[in-house]
Amino acid sequence: MPPFPTPNSTPSKPASSQSHSGTQSSQTPSSTNTHKAPSAALSFHQHAIMLRYSLSPRTIRALAALPRAAPPDEILRCAASATEFLSFTFSPPEKVAFAGINNDPSTRWHLREPLAQPWHKVFLVAQCEAAGGDYGDKLSLHARNDLYACRNRIVDILGQVLRACADLMGARRDAVGLRRALETWRGVVSGSWEGMPTELLQVPGIGPKKAGLLAKHGVKFVRQLADMEFYHIERILSRNPPFGQKIVRTLALFPRLALAVDIAKREEGARRIIVRAMLGCSNREIPNWKDKSLSVTLAAETPNGTLVFFWRGKVGSLMSGKELVFPVEATSGDAVFVWASCEEIAGTYVTGEVKV
Known part of the structure; x- marks a missing residue:
């Protein structure tokens, strides 16, 4: 994920502002539905994001139409409704299995309407993956193999859509939307929501x-x-x-991030401060979890949810510590929240906070 197109390319809040287990998700992707996406032409940045992730203009418009600080279930509904998923229909055996998944307590956002649309399948596959990937025992071996092949394609495409969503949120300085989009993707690809015991299944x-x-x-x-x-x-x-x-x-190769945040400088008579974030990795050697080169993201946000800083880099660059310094316009009593995590590994999320 490249730097966002902003002048400056969370937190003590739990990673999951995305929790709300068991809430009902009855809407078809309301204002976020790709079928209701605005028809206006894409902006320069939106067009660049569309090309970067090989997505359709309709999908980009729908993601861009998400409100600021969109709830995580709304982000996932919108992503699941991308035109790229229209071919992922339910087979008859899958409808029975997914009805069980929809009613399972581990599913955070349930659907109340009959399961019939492609986005229903993607929405539930994503949540099933983030809850440990248990699809129950209602599928025959043949149907299960077909679902697993389909699942891999769904996860790959969903990664493109959610990362595009994060880029769009970052471009408009929507820190909460950015954080939630990346948390959702991390949950799906790692097989665990952040802060849940299912993160042990990564081992x-x-x-x-x-x-x-x-x-x-x-x-x-x-x-x-x-x-x-x-x-x-x-x-x-x-x-x-x-x-x-x-x-x-x-x-020993599981990344252990460490984060400390302080105020490096205050400008007298002004609301401007300089925040310093020290991001490091406490492993003895460069983590290479499951033979992957690991990317780390760090972002800072103000109490009103404005993104004030974003950084992305390789975990190897953190072994001797990295000092990241950025200006923030804030009033006395405000807090600046900083968070960092490996992009695709649950259990690496760290936070810091500094009060002005």
């Missing part, structure tokens, strides 16, 4: 049963697991050596 060798055992012993997050001695891991999971040592070695 090779840890499946749902082992994650459940760890959670019963108070180990709900990857960082907690990474801080354990190998023999404690083996004891809890009733596994023999060298299982624990393999887990510990694997987790």
